[in-house]
Amino acid sequence: METTLIARTADTQPLSADTLPLSDTQPLSYVDALKHDAPVKSIAPSTSLIGMDDIWKTYVMGSEKVHALRGVSFNVKKGDYLAIIGPSGSGKSTLMNLIGCLDTPSKGQYWLNGKLVSKMDDDELARIRNKEVGFVFQTFNLLARASALHNVELPLIYAGISASERHERAEQALVAVELADRMHHRPNELSGGQRQRVAIARALVNNPSILLADEPTGALDTTTSAEIMGLFERLHANGNTIILVTHEHDIAERAHRVISIRDGQIEKDHRIK
Numbered sequence: 299m300e301t302t303l304i305a306r307t308a309d310t311q312p313l314s315a316d317t318l319p320l321s322d323t324q325p326l327s328y329v330d331a332l333k334h335d336a337p338v339k340s341i342a343p344s345t346s347l348i349g350m351d352d353i354w355k356t357y358v359m360g361s362e363k364v365h366a367l368r369g370v371s372f373n374v375k376k377g378d379y380l381a382i383i384g385p386s387g388s389g390k391s392t393l394m395n396l397i398g399c400l401d402t403p404s405k406g407q408y409w410l411n412g413k414l415v416s417k418m419d420d421d422e423l424a425r426i427r428n429k430e431v432g433f434v435f436q437t438f439n440l441l442a443r444a445s446a447l448h449n450v451e452l453p454l455i456y457a458g459i460s461a462s463e464r465h466e467r468a469e470q471a472l473v474a475v476e477l478a479d480r481m482h483h484r485p486n487e488l489s490g491g492q493r494q495r496v497a498i499a500r501a502l503v504n505n506p507s508i509l510l511a512d513e514p515t516g517a518l519d520t521t522t523s524a525e526i527m528g529l530f531e532r533l534h535a536n537g538n539t540i541i542l543v544t545h546e547h548d549i550a551e552r553a554h555r556v557i558s559i560r561d562g563q564i565e566k567d568h569r570i571k
């Protein structure tokens with residue numbers, strides 16, 4: 299059942315050569331890619347899954363302005379696996395919040411799945427967010443008093459899905475992350491890795507277009523991080539589009555493309571696989 303749930307097949311085309319993230323050459327390591335200077339080619343922002351064109355985000359703090367993003371442009375095709383890396387305060391979470399429609403840019407255009415979302419109001423954003431985006435956070439953000447199953451069901455409640463279908467889909471999502479035997483446990487009865495897998499099941503249960511993960515392994519030990527990264531790889535292999543933020547190079551290296559950001563600007567954008 300696993301692949302039926304986590305594969306992006308329901309409303310999407312199978313991956314074709316042009317949606318697949320390159321290449322027939324030997325994969326480069328992240329560090330090699332930086333040396334080889336292989337920038338990602340740009341395509342029209344309105345025709346890719348994600349298209350960002352000259353995005354600015356400015357926070358006003360009293361009389362001071364903080365430019366968290368300063369003219370960011372990039373595109374992401376369906377089926378890509380992208381890591382965003384950069385120092386603390388460089389704008390990574392700000393960018394993820396924009397990609398995930400939790401916030402709107404101060405300036406610039408953002409296209410998601412053919413829709414111009416940079417101009418949408420809060421209601422439209424909420425709708426598109428629920429349909430298109432699954433979020434995974436560093437600290438899991440699970441409801442402490444609800445079982446794993448109920449946590450995974452939540453996005454389906456917001457989407458107005460019937461109780462029986464909700465239950466079935468949440469169960470399948472938990473099976474897909476290998477937690478069939480922990481469905482009725484609450485978060486405090488689960489290990490860190492298991493909690494993160496519940497959060498990943500919750501992010502995927504709506505069959506979103508993109509899976510966004512902000513430091514998903516930040517609160518996990520090395521072995522558990524490797525397990526979660528293995529799960530992301532399986533999800534990617536099944537056609538999911540993944541964008542993750544990390545400040546660890548060995549985590550970024552597992553992705554197929556790396557964007558480095560510094561002081562609110564893209565420093566490098568490289569395909570490594």
Ligand SMILES: Nc1ncnc2c1ncn2[C@@H]1O[C@H](COP(=O)(O)OP(=O)(O)OP(=O)(O)O)[C@@H](O)[C@H]1O
Nearest residue numbers: 357359364366384385386387388389390391392393
């Ligand atoms: N709501 C806000 N109001 C004002 N300034 C903000 C707000 N959110 C972020 N900032 C500022 O914007 C800049 C970018 O912050 P952001 O959270 O995107 O960084 P980050 O790259 O995710 O850092 P970290 O690795 O520490 O999580 C920082 O200077 C931060 O102080």
Ligand SMILES: [Mg+2]
Nearest residue numbers: 390391392512
């Ligand atoms: Mg952050």
